[in-house]
Amino acid sequence: xxxxxxxxxxxxxxxxxxxxxxxxxxxxxxxxxxxxxxxxxxxxxxxxxxxxxxxxxxxxxxxxxxxxxxxxxxxxxxxxxxxxxxxxxxxxxxxxxxxxxxxxxxxxxxxxxxxxxxxxxxxxxxxxxxxxxxxxxxxxxxxxxxxxxxxxxxxx
Numbered sequence: 118x119x120x121x122x123x124x125x126x127x128x129x130x131x132x133x134x135x136x137x138x139x140x141x142x143x144x145x146x147x148x149x150x151x152x153x154x155x156x157x158x159x160x161x162x163x164x165x166x167x168x169x170x171x172x173x174x175x176x177x178x179x180x181x182x183x184x185x186x187x188x189x190x191x192x193x194x195x196x197x198x199x200x201x202x203x204x205x206x207x208x209x210x211x212x213x214x215x216x217x218x219x220x221x222x223x224x225x226x227x228x229x230x231x232x233x234x235x236x237x238x239x240x241x242x243x244x245x246x247x248x249x250x251x252x253x254x255x256x257x258x259x260x261x262x263x264x265x266x267x268x269x270x271x272x273x
Contacts, residue, residue, distance in 0.1 A: 121141075121145045121148055121149060123157055123211075126149075126154055126157070127157060127158075127208075127209075127211045128208065130154075130158055130199060130200060130202075130203055131203055131207065131208045131209055132203075132208075133200045133203055133205055134200070135196075135197060135200055137196065138192065138193055138196050146192065149192060149196075151183075151192065151195040151196070151199070152183070154199060155175060155179055155180065155183065155199065156213065156214060157211045157212075157213060158171065158175055158179075158199055158202055158203075158211065159171055159172050159175040159176075159180075159202075159214065160172075160211060160212050160213070160214040161209040161210060161211050161212070162209070162210040162212065163209065163210075167206075167209070170204055171202060171204075171209075174201070174202035174203075174204075175202045178198055178201050178202055179195075179198045179199055179201075179202060182198075183195075186198075225251065225272050225273070226245075226246040226249065226251050226254040226272070227239075227242050227243055227246045228271050228272070229254055229255075229258055229268065229271035229272060230242045230245050230246055230254060232271055233257065233258060233261055251272065255268055255272075258271075
């Protein structure tokens with residue numbers, strides 16, 4: 118049986134099996150995704166305190182340095198970091214927490230504002246588009262030197 122199924126990984130995590138990766142075949146070792154594992158680890162069912170513990174522990178111990186540590190070169194270290202997030206309270210019911218999908222803005226002015234302000238965050242641009250009508254956004258683009266033809270392309 119493959120060690121690469123989420124149930125086996127979560128059992129190893131909850132029981133803090135620090136040598137879990139050593140029992141994997143080389144092929145399983147290569148396929149293990151710490152990013153996916155981290156997403157599963159951070160989400161558990163239970164009273165409010167338990168999910169909060171897991172989420173905080175994952176963010177403070179794993180997530181903060183996750184992308185600084187190369188997953189291809191330091192898989193064992195990443196696994197050990199993951200096991201520190203478990204409070205050692207036995208098996209828990211972990212579930213997948215999907216990333217929040219971006220909501221598309223009903224206002225077509227966001228695309229034009231993104232062009233005018235490329236360093237702004239999407240939520241800031243959506244707010245600008247919400248508080249200004251398309252006529253005002255077009256005038257802003259003209260003030261920035263854009264032609265009506267260019268503006269029209271962004272407002273499609």
